[in-house]
Amino acid sequence: MKQHFCWKCRTVMPFLEENEWEQVSPLLEGAKKAIQEYREENNCSLQTAREFCKPEAMLKFEELTGKPNVHFEIICHHRLKNWGQECPECGHLLRTPKAKYCAKCGWIIS
Numbered sequence: 001m002k003q004h005f006c007w008k009c010r011t012v013m014p015f016l017e018e019n020e021w022e023q024v025s026p027l028l029e030g031a032k033k034a035i036q037e038y039r040e041e042n043n044c045s046l047q048t049a050r051e052f053c054k055p056e057a058m059l060k061f062e063e064l065t066g067k068p069n070v071h072f073e074i075i076c077h078h079r080l081k082n083w084g085q086e087c088p089e090c091g092h093l094l095r096t097p098k099a100k101y102c103a104k105c106g107w108i109i110s
């Protein structure tokens with residue numbers, strides 16, 4: 001796990017390294033289903049279910065990163081591999097593995 005500024009969340013968030021992603025990603029598929037089942041069992045709105053239901057993927061993410069209540073749809077984009085390397089100048093992720101420069105400080109890969 002590494003902490004980085006997330007370009008989508010607009011704040012510093014934990015990102016999963018591959019060995020961690022492998023533990024979380026199989027659970028993500030079941031997360032939607034867990035929310036659906038929670039709704040049916042409790043006869044509540046999607047909003048309520050999203051607030052109270054904690055699918056396994058979210059618990060696993062919390063266990064790995066120490067950050068609770070990160071929604072599984074957010075977890076989906078917190079795979080470190082998808083964000084390219086770390087900028088040696090400012091420490092931000094380059095945003096994509098194909099990026100040629102840092103969107104934060106303008107550092108260019110030579």
Ligand SMILES: [Zn+2]
Nearest residue numbers: 006008009013
């Ligand atoms: Zn994010």
Ligand SMILES: [Zn+2]
Nearest residue numbers: 087090102105
């Ligand atoms: Zn930079």
